[in-house]
Amino acid sequence: MINWEELKHIHVIRKLEHVLANWFRTEIFFVDERGKVQNYDPLDRQREFKNPVCAALLPHERARELLMGAVAEANEKALASSQPSFVVDGPLGVEKGYVARIAVDGEFLGCVYAYCFQETVASGDAIQRARASLESLGIVGDRVQDALRGLTTLSGNDKKYFFELVELVAQEIVTFHTEITKREERITALSDQLGTRYSYDSMIGKSKPMQEIYSLLDKIKSSESTVLIQGENGTGKELIAKAVHFNSPRKDGAFVTVNCSAFNENLLDSELFGHVRGSFTGAVKDKKGLFEQAHRGTLFLDEIGDMTLSMQVKLLRVLQEGTLIPVGGVEQRKVDVRVLAATNKDLKGMVEEGLFREDLYYRINVINVVVPPLRDRKEDIPILLDHFLVRGCKEKAIPLKTFAKRALEKIYDYTWPGNIRELENEVERLIVLSGDDPRVSADALSPRIRDHGGNAKVQGVRVSGKLKDALEELEKTMIREGLRRTKWNKSRLAKELGISRAGLIMKVEKYGLDKRKITGGRPDGGGQAA
Ligand SMILES: Nc1ncnc2c1ncn2[C@@H]1O[C@H](COP(=O)(O)OP(=O)(O)OP(=O)(O)O)[C@@H](O)[C@H]1O
Ligand SMILES: [Mg+2]
Incomplete structure (x- = not known):
């Protein structure tokens, strides 16, 4: 038309x-x-x-x-x-x-x-x-x-x-x-590439790192490769594993999860590969392992960093040969399984220390997804908050609540060591604790969040005297704290502060904030970071 x-x-x-x-x-x-x-x-x-x-x-x-x-x-x-x-x-x-x-x-x-x-x-x-x-x-x-x-x-x-x-x-x-x-086709194509997506399956997030994860997930849709998902606790690794499976050609097969840290070595062995009757006390009948249960589907090895070296050998063999021998068995069984693995450990570092087999590391790390912690993608906090709030209120069949501005600020400033899971739990808790109140106030927040000073806030800035001095004082404090926080990553800090790197370096010199002075001495007067 x-x-x-x-x-x-x-x-x-x-x-x-x-x-x-x-x-x-x-x-x-x-x-x-x-x-x-x-x-x-x-x-x-x-x-x-x-x-x-x-x-x-x-x-x-x-x-x-x-x-x-x-x-x-x-x-x-x-x-x-x-x-x-x-x-x-x-x-x-x-x-x-x-x-x-x-x-x-x-x-x-x-x-x-x-x-x-x-x-x-x-x-x-x-x-x-x-x-x-x-x-x-x-x-x-x-x-x-x-x-x-x-x-x-x-x-x-x-x-x-x-x-x-x-x-x-x-x-x-x-x-x-x-x-x-x-032109319209070009625009659609471009906005598909660049467009901000707010979600992918049940994953929520519009930050740049999440966009990158979404586009990676799109790219590997038809792939059969193993995927290693790395990230801190509660960052959404399992959610990503599910998204990989449910968007893959194996989506109609089973998605089987095994938490490798939940079993001792012998149990994990029989969990994964199954056992034959009588192979150990309590093995009263043949049992299929999770590998066989995941036949034609996907096996998600969660916390793979907790697997012992001897289990790693067995796993590698299955991955390379596509066959396994159940505990106590002699016959090889063929399995067709795609493996996804996740860990919050530094596997590369473990390889260097000899705690993780290098050959297995490369075998599972064909495609690598790194999920950034929530503190590095704070722009996702508002939509996550909204998502959990709407979901929670719906589940409890209560009118939708809102957050007081002060509560939002506190939530935003907090560093969320427990990541999305912690945020999810906090919202859940707030919905319950605020009772009939349609507004969630800052007082209702968990103490660790409520009383967290927030590293973006600087207290004790002078309110009298020359404006120029006060501004310089503030600038100096922000840069000093920023340098500490970014571990002296000046490019990152300059970006955060919205100034050029050269501009930042000049200011660092002006205020005498170079690394030796700061790490050696105490903060020198002026504004105190909370
Ligand atoms: N991007 C996201 N959008 C919405 N919910 C999320 C997102 N990421 C994680 N969650 C939720 O946060 C919780 C933790 O996610 P998940 O279990 O996938 O994290 P994990 O990285 O596997 O954690 P752990 O390291 O503790 O095993 C889950 O309830 C999940 O639904
Ligand atoms: Mg997990």
């Missing part, structure tokens, strides 16, 4: 309309594929028509309907026609219209209808008949005279130019429609 609104503003088309109106005294109508005129609004009484017949017909309802009917009919002709343009008779019998089809890739999208002119000067009889039809439509007096006398007669080169110009309008519409469509 053509965006007719946008076309109205296109300069070339306006120019052509202008020329056709002023030189040939004809009106141009844009007609859509259903025969509706798109650039004429009967309610627009201001519009003036250079064409005398339009000026006579259009203000009168019945006459207008007659003309619009003729336009729709011409459009039907255009739809059926193999000609790109042609002349049609006008509704009064003396005048003509010129029609140029609009089609893109063989699809009929409407026409341009130019109205009206005559090819030869009309006979007295014809004029008489036209006068009669005008009068029967309720158009009388000077208007009739003007309309019929003002008819443009086109012949020879004039007619040829006129036709060419009308065809040009149709061509320009096609060109711009194609351009606009291309």
Whole structure:
């Protein structure tokens, strides 16, 4: 479908309309594929028509309907026609219209209808008949005279130019429609790439690191590779593992989770690989392991960093050979399982210390997802908060609560060592504790959050004396605290403070905040960070 609104503003088309109106005294109508005129609004009484017949017909309802009917009919002709343009008779019998089809890739999208002119000067009889039809439509007096006398007669080169110009309008519409469509496609493609997504499956988050995770998850949708998910406690590793499985070709297979830290070595062995009857005390019958339960599905090895070295060997063998031997068994069994693993430990560091097998590390770390802690993506806090609040209130079937501004500030400032899980639990707790109160106040927050000073707040800034001194003091404190917090990462701090790195370095020198002085000595007077 053509965006007719946008076309109205296109300069070339306006120019052509202008020329056709002023030189040939004809009106141009844009007609859509259903025969509706798109650039004429009967309610627009201001519009003036250079064409005398339009000026006579259009203000009168019945006459207008007659003309619009003729336009729709011409459009039907255009739809059926193999000609790109042609002349049609006008509704009064003396005048003509010129029609140029609009089609893109063989699809009929409407026409341009130019109205009206005559090819030869009309006979007295014809004029008489036209006068009669005008009068029967309720158009009388000077208007009739003007309309019929003002008819443009086109012949020879004039007619040829006129036709060419009308065809040009149709061509320009096609060109711009194609351009606009291309542009829109480009915009959609770009916004798909850059667009902010607020969620992915049940994961919420719009921060840059989350966007990166979403786009990585999109990329690995059809992959069979193992994925290692790393991140602190409660950052959402399990949620990511589920998203990987449920978006993969194995989504109809089982998703089986095993928490490797929950078992001692022997138990984990039989959990994972199963056992045969009598293989140890208590093994009263054959038992299928989780690997076999996850056949054609996904096995999620949570806390893989807690697996002992000898279990790591067994796991590696299954991953490499696709076969396993149950505890106490002799026969190999084939399994088709995709493995996902998660840990909050520094596996790489464990490899270096000899606590994790390097070969297994590389085998599971084919695709690596690092989930940043909540304190590094604070912009996600508001939507997470909202999400948990709405969900919690819905679950309890109570009216939706809101947070007091002060409570929100406190929540925002807190460092959330327990990440999303901690935030989730806090919201849950607040919903319960605030009872019938529709507003959650800061007082209701857990003490650790309520009493947390917030590293973004600087207290003790002087409120008297010269403004310049006070500002410098504040600036110095913010930079000093910022340097500590970012572990002297000046690029990051400069970004946070919204200044250039060079600007930050100059200020660090100005205030004597270089690393040796700070780490060696005590904070030197001025504002005290809470
Ligand atoms: N992005 C998110 N959006 C919404 N809820 C989330 C998000 N991330 C985590 N959660 C919720 O937070 C809780 C903890 O998430 P999950 O269990 O996936 O974290 P984890 O990294 O596996 O934690 P742990 O290291 O403690 O095992 C879950 O209830 C989960 O639903
Ligand atoms: Mg987990």
